[in-house]
Amino acid sequence: MVDPxxxxxxxxxxxxxxxxLGTVVHVGDTHxxxxxxxPAQREFMVRFxxxxxxxxxxxxxxxxxxVKVPVESEEAGAPAQA
Structure with missing residues (x-):
């Protein structure tokens, strides 16, 4: 695990x-x-x-x-694992 x-x-x-895959918009305690x-079209919660x-x-x-995060330029129907 990375240092938050x-x-x-x-x-x-x-x-x-x-x-x-996208951009970090908020850093929480566990994710x-x-x-x-x-403008933002999709948001995902990603654990550290x-x-x-x-x-x-x-x-x-x-x-x-x-968590499945599709590559940013692809449609949601073709997810990449993250």
Missing amino acids: GELREGMTVKDLEGRR FELEQGS HAVDRVEHGEAFLHPGHG
Whole structure:
């Protein structure tokens, strides 16, 4: 699990292949809120244990940790694991 202090609002979130999933909009005690689209079209709650690493100001999510976040440019019908 990543140190929650490494996550910041406005940070880009990607999957392990580097595909954009969205942006961190709020960091809570056990999770962060990820938002897709501008203006926001979808929001997801992502627990800290789903974060593989924070690198160069971007957060990368583990696949298969319970929340399904589609790649930001794809339709919701083709989800990627996060």
